[in-house]
Amino acid sequence: MNLLQLIRSFVCTVEAGSIAGGARSLGISAAAVSQNIARLEAELGVRLLxxxxxxxxxxxxxxxxxxxVREIDRQLERAHQAATVDDEAPSGRLRIASSGAFARHVLAPMLPSLRARHPRLELELRVEDGFADHARDGLDASLRIQEQLEDTVVARCIAVIPFVLCAAPDYMARHGSPSNPEQLAAHDCVLFRQPADGRHLRWGFVRDGQRIVPELKPALVSNDIDAIAAMTAAGAGISRLAAFVAEPYLAQGTLVALTGQERVAQFDAEPEPMRIHMCLSDRRDLTPKLQSFLQHLHSCLPAAWRQPLADGNGGGAA
Known part of the structure; x- marks a missing residue:
């Protein structure tokens, strides 16, 4: 009898909230999970569920x-990595969660080259614009913006990415350009609604060292950044886009920048940047395979966005 497999079935079922959810997490049938839990109960002589x-x-x-027993899997993984780190290339499943826009525009394009470098890795990217649950979803790590951080995770900022205030040339021709954050209240704004709490994501600016969070007039609202970019390019109003979302539109001329080096008009404040954090449940979860992911991500980011890793091999990143 494989006692570890029985315990895994029990733990994954509890974390998922259902036998079907536990089965999906383990990649086996619900019937097999149910049988494993029954065998574990028989082995212990007690009812667990x-x-x-x-x-x-x-x-x-x-x-x-x-x-x-909930930490047994992680403890075994740490022990395996400690014993084999000098002998083996990174291997095994690596499950990362990220917000939708960062996942699509930054992570997805760089994961194939990570897999080519470490072919024994099994990579899974979960797109989560809400709060990612490490235990429930069996995550090795999550990448989150500042607004998504919780006290239950260990977080370290790994990238600082500029936000760009944008509008379509047609909108600018019809409505003119604001010259400061306070004037945004008179403009149509295209806003992002956070799935986690349903609130609009506020726009922070810095002017002369002072933080400003202006009142905004919602014209259109979406919970998808790419939809916001498309609506802005179609003339819906002004939006605040991360550089990796805005750059293709700026290059094509379907959007123009109101802030940053490519600005087309005077604006007396700069948007606060997007801060991307690597989040772990525990500092000890920074395994060699996760360090390999972090190093690769760091090398793929534009140099101006990178935040220093704690040491030369990615250790201590959280």
């Missing part, structure tokens, strides 16, 4: 057992 067709709940003993 109260199960019905519509609900699943830990028993009192099950809750105590779960607290003791």
């Amino acid at each position: 109260n199960r019905s067709p519509r609900s699943l709940a830990l028993t009192e003993r099950g809750a105590r057992y779960f607290e003791q």
Whole structure:
């Protein structure tokens, strides 16, 4: 009997909230997960879960057992990496979560070259614009903006990316250009609604060392940055886009910049940049395979965006 496999089935089921969810996480059938949990209960001689067709709940003993075994997988992974780091190339599953825009525009293009460099890695990119749950989703790490940080994760800023205030030339011709953040209240603005809490993402600016968060007039709102960019290019109003989203539109001339080096008019403040954080559940989760990912991401970013790694090999990044 593979006791570790039985424990994994139990832990993944509890973290997912259902046998079906645990099965998806493990890549096996729901029937196999159910059988594994039954075998574990038989081995222990106690009931761990109260199960019905519509609900699943830990028993009192099950809750105590779960607290003791929930970290077994991670501890084994750390032990394996500690024993083999000098002998083996990075290998195994690496599951990363990221916000949608950063995943599509930055991570997705660079992952194939990481896989080519380390062919024994099994990479999975989860696109999460809400709060990523490391335990529930079996994540090795998540990449989050400042507004998504929680006290339950260990975070380190790895990139600082400029925001660009943008509008279509047609919109500029019809409405003119604001010259300061306060004038944005009189312009149509295309805003991002945060999936996690449903609020509009505020626009912060810095002028003469002072932070300004102006009132904005929502003209169009979306929970997808690429949709916001497309609507802005179609003349909907002014939007604030990360540089990696704005640059193709600026190069094509379908958008013009109101801030930054490519600005077409005077604007007396600069948008606060986007800060990308590498988030872990525990500092010890920075395994060699995750260090390889971090090093590769760092090398693929424009030099002006990179934040220093803590040492030469990516260690201590969180």
